[in-house]
Amino acid sequence: MIRAGGCVAVPTETVYGLAADATDSHAVAGIYAAKGRPSFNPLIVHVPDLAAAERIAVFDSAARDLARRFWPGPLTLVLPVRPEAGISSLVTAGLDTIALRVPDHRAMQALLDAAGLPLAAPSANASGSISPTRAEHVAKSLGGRIPLVIDDGPTPAGIESTIVRGREVLRPGPLSAADLFAGKLDAVPRPSHANGKVTAPGQLESHYAPAKPLRLDAAERRAGEWLIGFGALGGDDNLSPGGDLVQAAANLFDALHRADASPTPAIAVVPIPGRGIGAAINDRLRRAAHPRG
Numbered sequence: 001m002i003r004a005g006g007c008v009a010v011p012t013e014t015v016y017g018l019a020a021d022a023t024d025s026h027a028v029a030g031i032y033a034a035k036g037r038p039s040f041n042p043l044i045v046h047v048p049d050l051a052a053a054e055r056i057a058v059f060d061s062a063a064r065d066l067a068r069r070f071w072p073g074p075l076t077l078v079l080p081v082r083p084e085a086g087i088s089s090l091v092t093a094g095l096d097t098i099a100l101r102v103p104d105h106r107a108m109q110a111l112l113d114a115a116g117l118p119l120a121a122p123s124a125n126a127s128g129s130i131s132p133t134r135a136e137h138v139a140k141s142l143g144g145r146i147p148l149v150i151d152d153g154p155t156p157a158g159i160e161s162t163i164v165r166g167r168e169v170l171r172p173g174p175l176s177a178a179d180l181f182a183g184k185l186d187a188v189p190r191p192s193h194a195n196g197k198v199t200a201p202g203q204l205e206s207h208y209a210p211a212k213p214l215r216l217d218a219a220e221r222r223a224g225e226w227l228i229g230f231g232a233l234g235g236d237d238n239l240s241p242g243g244d245l246v247q248a249a250a251n252l253f254d255a256l257h258r259a260d261a262s263p264t265p266a267i268a269v270v271p272i273p274g275r276g277i278g279a280a281i282n283d284r285l286r287r288a289a290h291p292r293g
């Protein structure tokens with residue numbers, strides 16, 4: 001299906017992606033059409049290894065160092081694109097940079113190997129809705145609009161990759177700034193629209209939004225709310241009864257899907273600590289609570 005220019009949903013270690021040949025504009029247009037995604041929002045390209053990535057983008061020594069330490073894994077690097085690599089300009093949305101990553105998942109790696117092509121893959125959900133961490137989530141969001149979902153169970157990390165450009169974290173994710181730049185104190189995560197300049201266009205969009213209102217830092221359940229708990233603060237659901245933030249990240253989107261499907265008209269979430277991957281969890285929750293902000 002990929003070689004014929006189609007889209008296939010496939011799990012990665014972060015979330016399910018909707019993959020297509022990154023060198024074929026018609027195939028990439030199929031991703032945008034299935035998601036209903038604004039075409040100015042560039043896509044992440046997945047490759048099997050660093051050598052394949054270096055054929056598509058220009059690495060400096062700092063980028064190569066990060067790639068060697070964290071690939072395969074949930075790290076996306078934004079780098080100058082090589083025009084001769086033949087990546088569709090629909091993938092980069094006309095930017096002279098490209099977002100690249102080497103996924104750490106057997107299904108996505110097998111698909112990359114079988115296709116022999118770089119694969120553009122945004123999260124496999126309708127634009128603006130909650131990211132999918134299970135094949136059922138994809139089927140619910142995009143069923144009927146895509147021909148195939150490769151089901152390899154729930155995704156282990158559960159939150160989209162950390163996006164880095166130079167020393168700047170453009171999107172928090174499973175790897176924290178401390179993981180990436182330990183000891184390098186000038187590297188701090190900051191919003192991608194700092195100083196009014198857009199560096200990750202997708203970050204300004206409404207994302208991860210459930211269909212219901214979502215209240216954060218809830219001390220208790222109010223009438224009409226489905227409460228998502230964490231640690232000792234229980235609820236209708238609990239992201240991690242033992243207070244493990246990595247487990248909470250893996251469960252986050254599934255919990256939001258369950259809350260959306262519940263009969264209650266609103267959702268509340270207890271406070272989630274901001275350390276480590278908690279920063280990425282809180283980033284996604286803030287976007288879900290303020291989908292138009």
Ligand code: TXA
Pocket residue numbers: 012014015016017018041042043044076078092095097098099121122123124159160161163170171199200201202203
């Ligand atoms: O974990 C992930 O990263 C998942 C899985 C499927 O790999 N993919 C994913 O892709 O989250 P997507 O398309 O939903 O998110 C792409 C993000 C957007 O925020 C987009 O604006 C940003 O990457 N992006 C892409 N190319 C960029 C570029 N050249 N410069 C800055 N940001 C870029």
Ligand code: MG
Pocket residue numbers: 122123131
């Ligand atoms: Mg997405």
